Amino acid sequence: MPSTVNRVMTTDVLSVGEGAAYKEIVDVLLSASVSAVPVVGADGRVSGVVSDQDLLHKEEFKRVAPDEDYWPPLRARLRALLSGAGPGRRRAADKAAAATARDLMSAPPVTTSPDASVVQAARLMERRGVKRLPVVDGRGRLVGIVTRRDLLRVFDRDDASISVEVRRELEDTLGPAARGVEAGVEEGRVRLTGRVNRRSDGERSARRTASVEGVVGVDNALNWRVDDVVPDHVQWRAR
Structure with a gap:
């Protein structure tokens, strides 16, 4: 919060x-x-x-x-x-x-x-x-x-407390699938690794992680099984 x-x-x-x-x-x-x-x-x-x-x-x-x-x-x-x-x-x-x-x-x-x-x-x-x-x-x-x-x-938070809250955000965002995601925290910077079902899940997880207080930045290295993100130029052509 x-x-x-x-x-x-x-x-x-x-x-x-x-x-x-x-x-x-x-x-x-x-x-x-x-x-x-x-x-x-x-x-x-x-x-x-x-x-x-x-x-x-x-x-x-x-x-x-x-x-x-x-x-x-x-x-x-x-x-x-x-x-x-x-x-x-x-x-x-x-x-x-x-x-x-x-x-x-x-x-x-x-x-x-x-x-x-x-x-x-x-x-x-x-x-x-x-x-x-x-x-x-x-x-x-x-x-x-x-x-x-x-x-x-x-931003005056230790990595351990940031890690706890990041894990909570991932579980709220992904549910049981959060078990497939690792979140390492060093000097306030979070690195997300692992695999999610959809690319949009990974991007949403990164956004939620970035909103955690004390997080300086997020390195999103998540893999996904299904790429459900439509590129902007494709959306524009479909209009």
Whole structure:
């Protein structure tokens, strides 16, 4: 069964209120050695996230010459536009002038739920380009935070425990025919050998094996008695 966020998230979460001052936020980040904190409104719901990047705009926009007019790099402006934050220069400049978390934070926040799978959380982080996700309950209240490093914990399993679960998956997939399949595990990589009745059984077994937590990769060396897999080009011609 895939791990859920509540198994890997941190529940002792630092947060700041929307009215938290700039230096207060800096103190929180530095004292806790974190790069971002959720911002919580008066109703207890997460309203945004403020990061060291948000705070550094104040330093970024300081003039080093009286007539200097600084523009953020094109990449940063495009990223702001794609995220719906408005023109990059104006948004970054607004944060440079901001004094409280309400104006500094990135909003709306990208959040997840405790019951979301680790796979879903990883995909959300990648899609939205974030390194952490506040974890909220059904009312939007903060219950934890999950980072990219937390998600890597699913790979922190020994080969023996992976082997037990792989065997269980094979038996669920193949039934009694699983006795004809061997699954060797080394450093999280699984090698399937033996014979199955149909080629599709072998491919399905490999997919199920790959879904086991802690599995780094699968080498499918299974043989089959009947090739029941129709090549893609044959399927296309039959349409």
